[in-house]
Amino acid sequence: xxxxxxxxxxxxxxxxxxxxxxxxxxxxxxxxxxxxxxxxxxxxxxxxxxxxxxxxxxxxxxxxxxxxxxxxxxxxxxxxxxxxxxxxxxxxxxxxxxxxxxxxxxxxxxxxxxxxxxxxxxxxxxxxxxxxxxxxxxxxxxxxxxxxxxxxxxxxxxxxxxxxxxxxxxxxxxxxxxxxxxxxxxxxxxxxxxxxxxxxxxxxxxxxxxxxxxxxxxxxxxxxxxxxxxxxxxxxxxxxxxxxxxxxxxxxxxxxxxxxxxxxxxxxxxxxxxxxxxxxxxxxxxxxxxxxxxxxxxxxxxxxxxxxxxxxxxxxxxxxxxxxxxxxxxxxxxxxxxxxxxxxxxxxxxxxxxxxxxxxxxxxxxxxxxxxxxxxxxxxxxxxxxxxxxxxxxxxxxxxxxxxxxxxxxxxxxxxxxxxxxxxxxxxxxxxxxxxxxxxxxxxxxxxxxxxxxxxxxxxxxxxxxxxxxxxxxxxxxxxxxxxxxxxxxxxxxxxxxxxxxxxx
Ligand code: PHE
Numbered sequence: 001x002x003x004x005x006x007x008x009x010x011x012x013x014x015x016x017x018x019x020x021x022x023x024x025x026x027x028x029x030x031x032x033x034x035x036x037x038x039x040x041x042x043x044x045x046x047x048x049x050x051x052x053x054x055x056x057x058x059x060x061x062x063x064x065x066x067x068x069x070x071x072x073x074x075x076x077x078x079x080x081x082x083x084x085x086x087x088x089x090x091x092x093x094x095x096x097x098x099x100x101x102x103x104x105x106x107x108x109x110x111x112x113x114x115x116x117x118x119x120x121x122x123x124x125x126x127x128x129x130x131x132x133x134x135x136x137x138x139x140x141x142x143x144x145x146x147x148x149x150x151x152x153x154x155x156x157x158x159x160x161x162x163x164x165x166x167x168x169x170x171x172x173x174x175x176x177x178x179x180x181x182x183x184x185x186x187x188x189x190x191x192x193x194x195x196x197x198x199x200x201x202x203x204x205x206x207x208x209x210x211x212x213x214x215x216x217x218x219x220x221x222x223x224x225x226x227x228x229x230x231x232x233x234x235x236x237x238x239x240x241x242x243x244x245x246x247x248x249x250x251x252x253x254x255x256x257x258x259x260x261x262x263x264x265x266x267x268x269x270x271x272x273x274x275x276x277x278x279x280x281x282x283x284x285x286x287x288x289x290x291x292x293x294x295x296x297x298x299x300x301x302x303x304x305x306x307x308x309x310x311x312x313x314x315x316x317x318x319x320x321x322x323x324x325x326x327x328x329x330x331x332x333x334x335x336x337x338x339x340x341x342x343x344x345x346x347x348x349x350x351x352x353x354x355x356x357x358x359x360x361x362x363x364x365x366x367x368x369x370x371x372x373x374x375x376x377x378x379x380x381x382x383x384x385x386x387x388x389x390x391x392x393x394x395x396x397x398x399x400x401x402x403x404x405x406x407x408x409x410x411x412x413x414x415x416x417x418x419x420x421x422x423x424x425x426x427x428x429x430x431x432x433x434x435x436x437x438x439x440x441x442x443x444x445x446x447x448x449x450x451x452x453x454x455x456x457x458x459x460x461x462x463x464x465x466x467x468x469x470x471x472x473x474x475x476x477x478x479x480x481x482x483x484x485x486x487x488x489x490x491x492x493x494x495x496x497x498x499x500x501x502x503x504x505x
Contacts, residue, residue: 006071007175009252014180016265019249021183021339022240022347023270024190026106029336030306032274033214033281035234039227042217045275047231052271055448056235058440059405060263061433062412063241065425067250068259073352074244078408079496081415088407089352090488092244095400096348098480099243100341101372102388104168105379107337108160109308110330112140117315117326128316129292136308144382147391147473151382158380165373167338172346173365176252179346186339193332194277200325201283204318210286214278229456232448237397238270240340242405245347260429281306284314291317304389307333345369356491358498391473394466395480399457403481406449413442 009015036044067073070080075089115121122128122135137143144151171182201207221227236242253259288294288310315326349372350364357364379388412421418438426432460466465474 007177007252008254009180010177011180012257012262014176014184015249015253015257016262016269017187018176018179018183018339018343019246019262019266020269020273021187022245022249022343023238023266023340024187024273024336025238025240025340026103026307026333026337027234027238028270028274029194029277029281029333030303032234032238033278034303034306035230036278037213037282037285039224039230040218040221041213042215043219043222044227044231045217046222047228048235048271051228051232051235051448052267054440055232055445056239056241057263057267058437059236059241059409059445060239060246060267061260061425061437062409062421062441063246064250064253064263065259065421066412066416067247068253068255068257069421069424071251073248073251073347073355075352075491076355076496077247078411079492081411083492085411085415086492087485087488088404088411089244089247090491091400091485092242092404092408093349093352094484094487095396095404096243096245096344097368097372098392098396098400098484100344100348101375102379102384102392103337103344104164104341104372105157105161105376105384105388106304107164107334107341108157108376108380109140110334110337111160111163112156113308113312113330114327114334116140117312117330118323120316120323120326122312122316124316124322126316128322129313132312132316133309136312140308141385142382143385147383147386147469149383150378150387153377153380153384154382158377161373161376161380164338164341165369165376168342168345169365169369171338171342172350173362175346175361179342183339186335190332190335190339191273193328193335194273194280196328197280197325197332198276198283200318201280201287204283204287206286206288206290207283208286209289210282210284211279213285214282225455229452233398233402233452233456236401236405236449236452238274239267240343242401242408243344243348244352245343248347248351249343251351256428258429259425260431260433284311288314288317304385345372355498356494356496386467386469386473387476390467391469391476392480394461395477396484399453399477399481400484402449402453402457406446406453409441409446409449413438413446418442 009018066077070077072080074092075086078089079086120128123131142151142154171179240246311329315322315329318325345368349368350361353359353364353368354361378384412418418441422433422437465471466477467474
């Protein structure tokens with residue numbers, strides 16, 4: 001009988017660095033600070049921390065624990081619960097594949113900006129502050145007028161995207177024995193850069209004003225449901241759950257390894273990083289308010305605008321060493337994205353393909369990286385921003401992530417069921433979790449996620465097309481979800497070609 005020994009993390013810290021790297025990504029630096037600002041500063045932190053503890057950590061234990069139990073990535077886990085559930089694992093795999101195709105394009109922008117910052121291509125001082133927006137929308141993206149004008153790929157971005165994918169391939173094609181140590185270096189470098197940015201930010205004039213916005217709680221907002229679903233969806237996104245990959249990362253944990261404490265460490269490590277990044281972002285916002293004499297509400301602090309316009313403006317206005325801080329910022333962004341991107345590619349897509357079809361790692365990696373690169377070229381086109389980081393993002397990183405996550409908790413909670421998982425993880429963990437876990441997984445987590453899908457998703461998106469786009473473009477959200485669901489059932493129908501793993505290490 002063919003015996004296959006599953007690959008293992010070569011040490012526990014390597015697993016923790018890899019898991020932290022997967023969770024800590026672009027979102028920590030641009031999404032968390034923005035949401036905090038938008039939803040009442042310090043008051044947002046309360047639902048966010050509740051979401052972390054009540055939804056995030058238990059769900060994380062599900063993904064690590066189920067991967068370890070079945071020694072398999074997401075599709076194998078759900079096939080293990082019952083063959084009829086395998087599609088659910090594949091659906092998450094498709095979402096992971098979707099997200100990595102455009103997430104890497106944002107990394108390509110960051111890489112492009114490492115070069116631009118080295119020469120301060122958008123200008124220094126007042127001129128730079130004025131030129132930064134035009135540089136981003138015009139020179140870098142060649143942004144078209146809307147999703148109906150896709151235009152041609154932008155050469156420099158295609159080149160950067162190719163570099164991104166070559167790096168990802170090199171990190172993953174030898175499996176987790178390389179991913180572990182690389183993650184350690186990537187994370188330590190990224191945190192170092194972040195610390196440099198925080199210190200630089202805090203020592204700029206006006207920083208205190210910005211921090212006041214960040215940290216002063218405005219409790220009037222806390223009764224507002226919107227604040228709660230923003231906080232919950234951010235928790236799901238930032239922990240990289242619902243994207244298949246954590247099952248695979250969990251499946252590489254030694255059979256006697258800890259699960260519960262690893263889930264707590266990675267969740268708090270991730271959220272601590274977000275909180276820390278907020279200091280860099282808000283001190284910069286305060287600095288801009290003061291140096292440009294504008295009210296804080298007018299400092300663009302949202303997603304791509306924050307990273308690729310507001311930061312370049314701030315970098316231009318700094319008193320000195322502008323290019324240095326520019327390069328540090330974009331390298332930091334790039335590294336944060338990198339460890340999330342190879343997690344999505346490897347844990348989310350390649351590992352499931354290997355588990356199902358038994359093809360070699362190198363071959364699976366080469367195929368996935370090339371296809372994802374080719375699809376990513378669409379998002380380097382002039383209208384690519386609308387399609388990738390916006391419309392596709394809404395489909396896979398909002399709906400896909402939350403719906404597959406809620407269904408996964410229901411299937412595990414009621415079908416596996418939760419008690420069996422709890423006993424399994426408690427056997428080898430540093431500390432035990434109690435029976436409360438079962439009810440969180442069976443009811444509270446799925447209810448919390450579906451609440452976000454309904455009130456934060458269906459209600460607004462049915463009332464008006466998403467993002468103010470034309471109806472046909474916004475409808476692609478539903479097309480993507482339906483097609484990937486269909487493909488998942490198709491994959492379920494195909495016979496698994498790999499002997500069940502029996503090796504022990
Ligand atoms: N957690 C990542 C971030 O905050 C995003 C991500 C989501 C990455 C899902 C992988 C999977 O940027």
